[in-house]
Amino acid sequence: MNNEQFEPTIIGFTCNWCSYRAADLAGTARMKYPPNIRLIRLMCSGRLDPTFVFKALTNGADGVMITGCHPGECHYLEQNYKALRRFHLIRRTLQGLGVEPNRVKLVWASAAEGAKFTNEVKSFVEEIRALGPLNWGGAGGNGHRVETQIPEEVPA
Amino acid sequence: MTQRITIDPITRLEGHGKIEIFLTPEGDVANTYFQIPELRGFERFCVGRPVEEMPLLTNRICGVCPEAHHMAAAKAADAVYHVNPPRTAKMLRELLYSAFYVTDHATHFYALGGPDFVMGPDAPVAERNILGVIHKVGLEIGGKVIAARKAGHTVVEIIGGRKVHPCTSIPGGMTKGITEDQRKEILEMGKWAVEFGQFSLKIFNDIVLGNKAYVDLILGDIYTHRTYYMGTVDENNHVNFYDGKVRVVDPDGKEFVKYSPNEYTQHIAEHVEPWTYLKFPYLKNVGWKGFTDGKDSGVYMATPLSRLNAADGMATPLAQAEYERFYGTLGGKPVHQRLATHWARLIELLYAAERWVELASDPEVASPNFHTVPTATPTEGVGIVEAPRGTLTHHYTTDERGVLTKVNLIVGTTNNYAPISMSINKAATSLIKKGTVVTEPMLNMVEMAFRAYDPCFGCATHSLPGQMPLEITIRNSDGEVMEMLKRG
Amino acid sequence: MSDKPKFAMYWAASCGGCEIAVLNIHEKILDVDANFDVVFWPVAMDAKYKDVEAMEDGSILLTLFNGGIRNDENEHIAKLLRRKSKLLVAFGSCANEGCIPGLANLSPVGEIVTTAFNTVSTDNPNQIYPRTSFDTPEGEIHIPTLYPRLKTLDQVVDVDYYMPGCPPESHQIAAVIDLVVQVLQGKAQLPPKGAVIGAGTSTVCDECKRTRHVKTITSFKRIFGQPIDPSLCLLEQGIPCNGIATRDGCNARCPSAGAQCIGCYGPAEGVVDYGARLITGFASVIESNDPDQIDRILDGIPDPTGQFYRFNLAGSLMKAGVSAWKKEKV
Numbered sequence A: 001m002n003n004e005q006f007e008p009t010i011i012g013f014t015c016n017w018c019s020y021r022a023a024d025l026a027g028t029a030r031m032k033y034p035p036n037i038r039l040i041r042l043m044c045s046g047r048l049d050p051t052f053v054f055k056a057l058t059n060g061a062d063g064v065m066i067t068g069c070h071p072g073e074c075h076y077l078e079q080n081y082k083a084l085r086r087f088h089l090i091r092r093t094l095q096g097l098g099v100e101p102n103r104v105k106l107v108w109a110s111a112a113e114g115a116k117f118t119n120e121v122k123s124f125v126e127e128i129r130a131l132g133p134l135n136w137g138g139a140g141g142n143g144h145r146v147e148t149q150i151p152e153e154v155p156a
Numbered sequence B: 001m002t003q004r005i006t007i008d009p010i011t012r013l014e015g016h017g018k019i020e021i022f023l024t025p026e027g028d029v030a031n032t033y034f035q036i037p038e039l040r041g042f043e044r045f046c047v048g049r050p051v052e053e054m055p056l057l058t059n060r061i062c063g064v065c066p067e068a069h070h071m072a073a074a075k076a077a078d079a080v081y082h083v084n085p086p087r088t089a090k091m092l093r094e095l096l097y098s099a100f101y102v103t104d105h106a107t108h109f110y111a112l113g114g115p116d117f118v119m120g121p122d123a124p125v126a127e128r129n130i131l132g133v134i135h136k137v138g139l140e141i142g143g144k145v146i147a148a149r150k151a152g153h154t155v156v157e158i159i160g161g162r163k164v165h166p167c168t169s170i171p172g173g174m175t176k177g178i179t180e181d182q183r184k185e186i187l188e189m190g191k192w193a194v195e196f197g198q199f200s201l202k203i204f205n206d207i208v209l210g211n212k213a214y215v216d217l218i219l220g221d222i223y224t225h226r227t228y229y230m231g232t233v234d235e236n237n238h239v240n241f242y243d244g245k246v247r248v249v250d251p252d253g254k255e256f257v258k259y260s261p262n263e264y265t266q267h268i269a270e271h272v273e274p275w276t277y278l279k280f281p282y283l284k285n286v287g288w289k290g291f292t293d294g295k296d297s298g299v300y301m302a303t304p305l306s307r308l309n310a311a312d313g314m315a316t317p318l319a320q321a322e323y324e325r326f327y328g329t330l331g332g333k334p335v336h337q338r339l340a341t342h343w344a345r346l347i348e349l350l351y352a353a354e355r356w357v358e359l360a361s362d363p364e365v366a367s368p369n370f371h372t373v374p375t376a377t378p379t380e381g382v383g384i385v386e387a388p389r390g391t392l393t394h395h396y397t398t399d400e401r402g403v404l405t406k407v408n409l410i411v412g413t414t415n416n417y418a419p420i421s422m423s424i425n426k427a428a429t430s431l432i433k434k435g436t437v438v439t440e441p442m443l444n445m446v447e448m449a450f451r452a453y454d455p456c457f458g459c460a461t462h463s464l465p466g467q468m469p470l471e472i473t474i475r476n477s478d479g480e481v482m483e484m485l486k487r488g
Numbered sequence C: 001m002s003d004k005p006k007f008a009m010y011w012a013a014s015c016g017g018c019e020i021a022v023l024n025i026h027e028k029i030l031d032v033d034a035n036f037d038v039v040f041w042p043v044a045m046d047a048k049y050k051d052v053e054a055m056e057d058g059s060i061l062l063t064l065f066n067g068g069i070r071n072d073e074n075e076h077i078a079k080l081l082r083r084k085s086k087l088l089v090a091f092g093s094c095a096n097e098g099c100i101p102g103l104a105n106l107s108p109v110g111e112i113v114t115t116a117f118n119t120v121s122t123d124n125p126n127q128i129y130p131r132t133s134f135d136t137p138e139g140e141i142h143i144p145t146l147y148p149r150l151k152t153l154d155q156v157v158d159v160d161y162y163m164p165g166c167p168p169e170s171h172q173i174a175a176v177i178d179l180v181v182q183v184l185q186g187k188a189q190l191p192p193k194g195a196v197i198g199a200g201t202s203t204v205c206d207e208c209k210r211t212r213h214v215k216t217i218t219s220f221k222r223i224f225g226q227p228i229d230p231s232l233c234l235l236e237q238g239i240p241c242n243g244i245a246t247r248d249g250c251n252a253r254c255p256s257a258g259a260q261c262i263g264c265y266g267p268a269e270g271v272v273d274y275g276a277r278l279i280t281g282f283a284s285v286i287e288s289n290d291p292d293q294i295d296r297i298l299d300g301i302p303d304p305t306g307q308f309y310r311f312n313l314a315g316s317l318m319k320a321g322v323s324a325w326k327k328e329k330v
């Protein structure tokens, strides 16, 4: 496949209180971000079970973006730090499995940072496009690419 | 018409295997191939793992002798960290290992190799197994065997933390010691194990040596090969399972070489054949000359028999007496008759039991000084122990964090791949002649050729995982299957 | 042949430890003999594949299947025994989740073979590798084809029960045999299909006698690098112990012996992905919110992938590293 035509599938896990609203804001403000990302809303980045990331990547996602409130601003106090530590461990684990760690990204974005959110998505899509398709796990095993089975929520 | 005989699966050995026997147009044996169908890839996938995990990871090469891998790995990891474990740690390891030897040799004699003798090679299939042995020799003896295995495993568990796949050896020693009470308990069991060893030799005397047909079978040419013999010896050239130098004697019994673990690559090389997943180790300085006997062929054997052949004696008194009786009866050293391995195994069992008692009698084994924290930068190291089925070599190279960058394993049974193949070939050639009807007991006698080695292919296939069935197929000279004989 | 119910045990890509664990139930083995007709058990008795093939479908009551599926022959026997057995038990970590040999799934099979046949002691100047079929002067001979990755039993056939452990602890095997005997006598009922048998429903920590406090750590340590407090939780001492995510049932063997739990009983009840649960667990004990410091602390786990998927890779969500998967696609 020619990388210029490759449209990566990206799953975004967003925190309800900040980044999800940032995405929302981006939507209402008609800031355009690439349609490659499908957002899944969590109540807090601390709810991010690494299982979600692995499931996304083995079910056809080429990259995963995790977003949460800025350090110190998590509505559940310290939970985003947990997310931070998990993120580090996830990346290290993926590396051992032969997956480029940059396929997983962590972004802090407050509810007001619609523009930042948009830009982060844009640059992440480009980064993943450059890495090429992942084709891992369920996708590889069945010999065909399956759509993500994680239910997606799209900003209203 | 060449016919082909396949025995599949080979039973009563720990692993899987397949024997192909080709017949000539006249019906004689043209050639035999003993194939190992699996490879697990430990040498590849252990790379990247921390070296202290090797005693745990390589256990899973073989669940029959995980203790051997645990020890070889621990010794290699000590070497990687340039650390010398305290005396107590070494004693604990050797004590665990001795108890394991008793259990393992008992398993082989009573459950795997023994049934051929106790029940007879031509006994009905359904009886030629451990339950058959128990029925024949009586429940009381069966009970003893079970108790012996249990005692060994109890010691393994007390020192090693688990009955199968022990977990307590780490670079520099052990994660735990034993209490004075445990030492006494282990000592009591050891005393009993010595009696069991003597008792097993008596059974062998009565049932096997007392039966002229069996003695003829053992001494006969079918099961005889003249090769080099390998075994680990202590500073007195006595058999040692846990530590020492590797000694090789030639087919005349003369010392050929004696090397330290870290010199192994100068002496051992492995030959590759495209029809099997297992390699054939041989003596590098003699060279690979194919599947042949004699001084000019680098084929060597590493089994209980070869350890006895490679040593000058046993380090404990009762075993030494048996050692002398063994060579006295069989006409001097070295003994080339493969079936004598079963006898040698029982002598080793007795030695292991005596060593068990010796180690457990020393109060230092219960000292709390069971670990030395390694401080040197890790580099490279080799660990060698005698696995029941042959000299076991683990060789690791790591980066400065102790993460493996290179792994090489020469596993017990692998040492014997070439001699086993030769033994099978010879047994088949002697038993299957033109015009004979191939019968099930005949095929069992072919299997007996390798069962003497107690081959463990869970073990050998560390490079490809353990599928080791046996199948005998008869083919004509065009390669067509004329008859497929799977025993049973 | 008696009319006792039939019992079989088979090893696929197995180390044999599961078989030894069964022999280690010692005198209980006589119960098996008394209550079952042992019809197929290659490690212990002489009966061959053809005997199994000749049996009626469903005629074996209980088959304990250990070992993973590494080649076409393993899969063939798995399917055969599935057909012939009423109850097929995935016995031991290999059959359940791939176990240590499943770590091979980190590399393409070609690399595994080339590594094994090019070690320092291998004499292979002509780069000879095993071939699945080979023309000898006497005729063609075959060895099974290695699969690109090791599969768990339930990745190739339907499995009735799962019995974890590497190997399953003997007291658990004895308990399961007791249960089956009771079922045969009408005194007990089988658990629902798909159940995990011979193990607990919690974590190894639950069975572990070491004392625990809610405590976080600022560094991970290697087990051999310092003296270890024999009564305090290992994880609290910085030793990456997998007990927090591992199913109980072994009586916390390894922590009781001074060693960390390496996870042989597989994921605790309800855990979808074992490694993911461990990541969550380890992440919560790290005492730092600073990305750089977190990185430094994590350097104390030199092999995170192995740490988290040591036994479980083949049965995890990922099943294999990327390179092994890519190979499978071809």
Ligand code: SF4
Residues within 6 Å of the ligand: B060, B063, C013, C014, C015, C016, C017, C018, C019, C066, C067, C091, C092, C093, C094, C095, C099, C100, C165, C166, C167, C168
């Ligand atoms: S689960 Fe463990 S004991 Fe059983 S076969 Fe696999 S490696 Fe061996």
Ligand code: SF4
Residues within 6 Å of the ligand: C204, C205, C206, C208, C209, C210, C212, C232, C233, C234, C235, C236, C241, C242, C243, C244, C252, C255, C261
């Ligand atoms: S983490 Fe390990 S040592 Fe700590 S309680 Fe759990 S099992 Fe025991």
Ligand code: SF4
Residues within 6 Å of the ligand: C166, C204, C243, C246, C247, C250, C251, C252, C253, C254, C255, C260, C261, C262, C263, C264, C265, C266
């Ligand atoms: S403590 Fe962990 S590794 Fe040890 S036996 Fe139990 S489950 Fe297995």
Ligand code: FES
Residues within 6 Å of the ligand: A015, A016, A017, A018, A043, A044, A045, A046, A067, A068, A069, A073, A074, A075, A076, A077, A079, A080
């Ligand atoms: S509430 Fe937003 S990260 Fe916790």
